[in-house]
Amino acid sequence: xxxxxxxSGISIVAVIAAFIVLWEGYKLVWxxxxxxxxxxxxxxxxxHTWDILLTLFRPAQRxxxxxxxxxxLAALMxxxxxxxxxxxxxxxxxxxxxxxxxxxxxxxxxMPYVVASQTxxxxxxxxxxxxxxxxxxxxxxxxxxxxxxxxxxxxxxxNTLRGLxxxxxxxxxxxxxxxxxxxxxxxxxxVPAAMPYIFTALKVSAxxxxxxxxxxxLPAGFRGxxxxxxxxxxxxxxxxxxxxxxxxxxxxxxxxxxVGLVTLAEHRWVAASRRQGSEITRVPA
Amino acid sequence: MTVPVVDARGVGKTFGTGAEQxxxxxxxxxxxxxxxxxxxIGPSGCGKSTxxxxxxxxxxxxxxxxxxNGKAPGQARLDRDYGIVFQDAxxxxxxxxxxxxxxxxxxxxxxxxxxxxxxxxxxxxxxLAGFADHYPWQLSGGMQQRVAIARALxxxxxxxxxxxxxxxxxxxTRELMQQEVLxxxxxxxxxxxxxxxxxxxxxxxxxxxxxMSPRPGRISEEILIDLPRQRTQDTREDVRYFQLIxxxxxxxxxxEPGGGS
Numbered sequence: 001x002x003x004x005x006x007x008s009g010i011s012i013v014a015v016i017a018a019f020i021v022l023w024e025g026y027k028l029v030w031x032x033x034x035x036x037x038x039x040x041x042x043x044x045x046x047x048h049t050w051d052i053l054l055t056l057f058r059p060a061q062r063x064x065x066x067x068x069x070x071x072x073l074a075a076l077m078x079x080x081x082x083x084x085x086x087x088x089x090x091x092x093x094x095x096x097x098x099x100x101x102x103x104x105x106x107x108x109x110x111m112p113y114v115v116a117s118q119t120x121x122x123x124x125x126x127x128x129x130x131x132x133x134x135x136x137x138x139x140x141x142x143x144x145x146x147x148x149x150x151x152x153x154x155x156x157x158x159n160t161l162r163g164l165x166x167x168x169x170x171x172x173x174x175x176x177x178x179x180x181x182x183x184x185x186x187x188x189x190x191v192p193a194a195m196p197y198i199f200t201a202l203k204v205s206a207x208x209x210x211x212x213x214x215x216x217x218l219p220a221g222f223r224g225x226x227x228x229x230x231x232x233x234x235x236x237x238x239x240x241x242x243x244x245x246x247x248x249x250x251x252x253x254x255x256x257x258x259v260g261l262v263t264l265a266e267h268r269w270v271a272a273s274r275r276q277g278s279e280i281t282r283v284p285a
Numbered sequence: 286m287t288v289p290v291v292d293a294r295g296v297g298k299t300f301g302t303g304a305e306q307x308x309x310x311x312x313x314x315x316x317x318x319x320x321x322x323x324x325x326i327g328p329s330g331c332g333k334s335t336x337x338x339x340x341x342x343x344x345x346x347x348x349x350x351x352x353x354n355g356k357a358p359g360q361a362r363l364d365r366d367y368g369i370v371f372q373d374a375x376x377x378x379x380x381x382x383x384x385x386x387x388x389x390x391x392x393x394x395x396x397x398x399x400x401x402x403x404x405x406x407x408x409x410x411x412x413l414a415g416f417a418d419h420y421p422w423q424l425s426g427g428m429q430q431r432v433a434i435a436r437a438l439x440x441x442x443x444x445x446x447x448x449x450x451x452x453x454x455x456x457x458t459r460e461l462m463q464q465e466v467l468x469x470x471x472x473x474x475x476x477x478x479x480x481x482x483x484x485x486x487x488x489x490x491x492x493x494x495x496x497m498s499p500r501p502g503r504i505s506e507e508i509l510i511d512l513p514r515q516r517t518q519d520t521r522e523d524v525r526y527f528q529l530i531x532x533x534x535x536x537x538x539x540x541e542p543g544g545g546s
Contacts, residue, residue: 168373168375170371170373170375171375171377173343173369173371174369174371174375175392176342176343176362177341177342177343177362177367177368177369178365178388178389178392178393178440179362179363179365179392179393180392184392188388188391188392189377192377192379193377193379195379270379271378271379271420
């Protein structure tokens with residue numbers, strides 16, 4: 001276990017180092033050759049990696065706390081909205097999956113709208129939800145969670161449905177021969193069989209819920225989250241590009257943290273032999 | 286007179302409707318008594334699996350009447366009269382061996398105290414006592430199939446339905462498993478319906494072999510296997526055993542379209 005941890009630690013450091021080398025190497029070579037395509041190597045477009053990292057430890061505002069602290073707090077705020085959205089969206093997604101597997105009619109009736117919901121740009125939906133939430137006196141961060149849930153539920157519906165249908169027909173027939181009720185078949189056979197599928201969806205949803213929360217913060221004009229800072233820094237990009245890069249770095253880390261927590265839960269709840277890409281495979285019959 | 290375990294009269298099954306219709310079975314008359322071991326044998330497409338699934342209430346007949354222990358198949362299923370073993374062991378790979386055997390007991394509301402007792406008892410019956418805490422993927426194909434048999438017998442059904450249960454096993458494992466099934470059959474005095482396409486397997490195991498022919502599936506002959514009920518490895522070298530194999534083989538040839546004369 002410790003060796004595995006060490007190995008994954010080494011690979012993380014190696015990837016980061018490789019990225020820095022590529023970034024700085026690109027800047028060096030492109031500057032020497034005078035190339036501008038595809039991206040100009042100058043410091044206004046591609047700041048030095050160390051400038052980006054140093055910015056994190058400089059005050060965000062005159063005499064204020066360092067940027068990393070400000071952004072970490074903002075990330076926590078955004079993660080809270082994302083997490084609530086993730087839970088709500090996940091529960092709705094699971095519920096719809098169960099409904100659809102029980103009733104083909106409801107699947108035929110509602111599935112087109114579930115799919116259609118994801119083709120509507122979140123940027124169009126978000127302002128409406130913000131306005132409605134404001135009229136209903138719902139706390140602003142909760143409104144943003146609803147926007148996050150809108151992105152979260154979709155992968156969960158699709159994968160739950162697929163997972164609930166994954167048991168072999170003979171397994172379903174065995175349950176039938178035990179005179180099992182639909183409820184027992186659901187909880188003893190279909191849901192456990194669906195767990196690897198559901199966790200795959202939850203990992204996608206965890207990342208999507210962070211995006212949903214950031215996007216939701218914009219029309220809400222929500223202070224204290226990552227969304228507003230990202231918007232502000234992108235407006236200041238020509239003057240201080242390293243700030244935007246630093247904030248993007250924090251946003252990325254927040255998403256990774258969330259996905260990492262879901263992966264930990266997966267390791268807790270899904271047996272090693274059933275995880276995707278598992279080294280342990282079934283013994284051939 | 287005792288009620289037969291299986292009583293089929295004029296049973297037919299047609300799948301699909303209109304131009305897509307296929308007649309899988311026609312005019313099946315079959316009686317199976319308590320303690321019988323009946324094999325269904327025939328070429329693919331003869332409807333032997335369909336007949337087994339009709340008996341087990343996994344599909345319903347289109348015509349004729351079918352009674353299990355004197356009841357409608359649906360009632361027999363609700364009364365948990367059936368234990369079923371498929372070609373694939375169909376174990377739940379998130380459950381240990383013991384928990385797999387306990388699955389039907391959980392659904393049938395056996396008490397928390399009784400479930401493990403029964404499961405352990407069944408596992409020792411199929412000689413897997415030491416493997417209760419293993420997961421299915423840690424077992425060989427033959428062992429997985431033993432777990433499936435233990436699971437099917439755990440709630441003491443009166444009728445065991447086996448659909449080519451050893452079809453995926455190698456020859457040596459297969460012969461071992463045949464001995465095991467015979468031993469279980471004697472110890473539990475259960476009735477067995479066994480689908481196979483192996484002639485020696487059908488003769489070795491059965492008290493009666495039902496020979497079926499295709500298009501539409503029907504019973505062409507029934508052959509009584511008059512070998513002593515106690516079968517051993519020596520049975521496989523018995524002259525009568527070989528005679529019966531020849532009889533079944535000839536019955537199968539007579540059943541082939543255009544093969545009989």
